[in-house]
Amino acid sequence: MLRYTADxxxxxxxxxxxxxxxxxxxxxxxxxxxxxxxxxxxxxxQVGDGAAVVESVKAASDVFAPLEGEVVEVNQAxxxxxxxxxxxxxxxxxFFKLKAADPSAFDALLDEGGYLATLA
Amino acid sequence: xxEALRQTPLHSLHVALRARMGPFAGYDMPIHYPAGVLxxxxxxxxxxxxxxxxxMGQLRLKPKSGSYDDLARVVEAVVPVDLLGLAPGRQxxxxxxxxxxxxxxxxxxxxxxxxxxxxxxxxxxxxxxxxLRARISETCEIETLDRALIALQGPRAEQALSSLAPEIHDxxxxxxxxxxxxxxxxxxxxxxxTGEDGFEISVPVAKAEEIAKxxxxxxxxxxxxxxxxxxLRLEAGLCLYGADLDEATTPVEADLSWAIQKVRRRGGVRAxxxxxxxxxLAELETGxxxxxxxxxxxxxxxxxxxxxxFAAATDAAPIGRxxxxxxxxxxxxxxxxxxxxxxxxxxxxxLFLELRxxxxxxxxxxxxxxxxxxxxx
Numbered sequence: 116m117l118r119y120t121a122d123x124x125x126x127x128x129x130x131x132x133x134x135x136x137x138x139x140x141x142x143x144x145x146x147x148x149x150x151x152x153x154x155x156x157x158x159x160x161q162v163g164d165g166a167a168v169v170e171s172v173k174a175a176s177d178v179f180a181p182l183e184g185e186v187v188e189v190n191q192a193x194x195x196x197x198x199x200x201x202x203x204x205x206x207x208x209x210f211f212k213l214k215a216a217d218p219s220a221f222d223a224l225l226d227e228g229g230y231l232a233t234l235a
Numbered sequence: 236x237x238e239a240l241r242q243t244p245l246h247s248l249h250v251a252l253r254a255r256m257g258p259f260a261g262y263d264m265p266i267h268y269p270a271g272v273l274x275x276x277x278x279x280x281x282x283x284x285x286x287x288x289x290x291m292g293q294l295r296l297k298p299k300s301g302s303y304d305d306l307a308r309v310v311e312a313v314v315p316v317d318l319l320g321l322a323p324g325r326q327x328x329x330x331x332x333x334x335x336x337x338x339x340x341x342x343x344x345x346x347x348x349x350x351x352x353x354x355x356x357x358x359x360x361x362x363x364x365x366x367l368r369a370r371i372s373e374t375c376e377i378e379t380l381d382r383a384l385i386a387l388q389g390p391r392a393e394q395a396l397s398s399l400a401p402e403i404h405d406x407x408x409x410x411x412x413x414x415x416x417x418x419x420x421x422x423x424x425x426x427x428x429t430g431e432d433g434f435e436i437s438v439p440v441a442k443a444e445e446i447a448k449x450x451x452x453x454x455x456x457x458x459x460x461x462x463x464x465x466x467l468r469l470e471a472g473l474c475l476y477g478a479d480l481d482e483a484t485t486p487v488e489a490d491l492s493w494a495i496q497k498v499r500r501r502g503g504v505r506a507x508x509x510x511x512x513x514x515x516l517a518e519l520e521t522g523x524x525x526x527x528x529x530x531x532x533x534x535x536x537x538x539x540x541x542x543x544x545f546a547a548a549t550d551a552a553p554i555g556r557x558x559x560x561x562x563x564x565x566x567x568x569x570x571x572x573x574x575x576x577x578x579x580x581x582x583x584x585x586l587f588l589e590l591r592x593x594x595x596x597x598x599x600x601x602x603x604x605x606x607x608x609x610x611x612x
Contacts, residue, residue, distance in 0.1 A: 146255075146462070147273040149562035150535050150569075168591070170537050172272045172466055172562050194535075201271075 119230035292360025336514030388433030430471030472602030
C-alpha cells in the first residue's frame, strides 16, 4: 500500500527501505519529461531536502526527500529514458530507494484518500 | 482581483480536443493536447501541425492618399526595412525600432494591393498599435483586424490547405495572397514560426472553427499547442520577443541584420531615417559588442533563459546570458540561445553555462539547430 506527500511523491515500504517516485498526477501535470537527475547512492537527506530534479520540455521541478534517510539505490533507467516516468510513474518510473532513519514515520504520511483530497 | 483571461475564436474547439489550457499574453491558450509536447513537435516536422495563433495582433495599414508609396515611406520611418520595394503579394520580416536602437517588437509585414497587413506579438499588440498611431496616423488609416489566425506548418501543410484552396499550391515562401476558404475571405502567407514549409491564414472569426476543423480533417494534420510552438521555433533558431529580443537589444546584436536591406543602410538610397538609426547603422559597419548564437550544452540537462554565460569554468564574472533554452525533440538534446560577447561567438567556441550552481560546458553552434525547409523555388 502506497503513502503520499503533498508534494506529489509516493512511497512503497519494504521494511526500512522506501521506494520513492512521483505520482500519476505529478507526471501528467509536468508533461513529457526530457531529463532526470537522481541523487548519488549514499546521499543523506532530511525531510524536504531536494533529492532529485526533473525537467519537462518547458520547466524544471524538484523531487523532495519525503523522509529522513540514506539513498541505497537509484533507478538509472529513467535517466536513460525519462519517458518511463510518464508511462509508469507509480511503477517502473520509480526514482530512488531510501533507507529511512525512522521507518514508522511512513505511517504518518498521507494515504491515497488523503493525497487525492489535496488535489481537489 | 485578477482579470479574466481572453479567449480566441477557437477556444471551445481546444477544450473539445481536450487541450491542457494555460494563460499566455492574457489569453487562455492550448499548451498541449493529449498527444503531448514531444509528439506534437515531431508530428509537425513529419506531417502537418495546426496552431491557433489568433491571440497575435493583426493590423491593416492603408494610405489616406490611396498611394502605396506614401504608406511605405511613412512605415519606413519606423521600420528599417525596404517597404517601397515590397511587391504586392509579398511579405517581409521586420521590426519597430526604439531611439536607442533596440527592438520594440518584431513583425511580419505583408502587402495586399496598396495596404499592409502586420502580424505582431500578442504581448505587444496594444503597445505596437499605440506606437504606430503616435507616429503615422496622419498619413495612414490604422485598423485593428478582429480576425482569427491559424498556422498550418509541416511537409503535409500544402496538401492539406490545397484541399480547401487549390490556388495556394503555387505560392512560394513569403508570398501573400487573398484567398477564399470555406466561402470566407482570407489572407494567406507562405511563412511561419517553425522552420518548416507552411502557411499562416487569417480568417473571419465566424468561420474560424469551421476552417480549423476542415484542416484538422485533412490527412496528416494534428492540433499543436504553444509548448511545441516554442520548441519548434527554438530548433529553428527564431527569436521570441521578450526573451531573445527586447528594447535593450539591437537587431544587429540579435543577428537579424539580414532583414535590413542595403537600401536602408549607409550608402543606400534611403539610408537610416528610423528610430535608433545612428546606433544600428554604425553596428552594421563595425559589428556589435555581443551576438545572438546557438549554444549546445554538453550532457542532457536543459539550460534555461536567465542562466549566466562564463568564458571559463573558474571565472566568477558572467560575460552574457542565455535568453532561451529547452530541449530539442528532433536532436534529443538540450539547446539554448544566448548572447556572449561577439569575440566569443564563433561556432566551436567552448563556453560555460550556469546550471544549478555548477558551470556546465556548452559549445557555440550556428543557427538553426534544425535546417529550415522553406519552399523558395
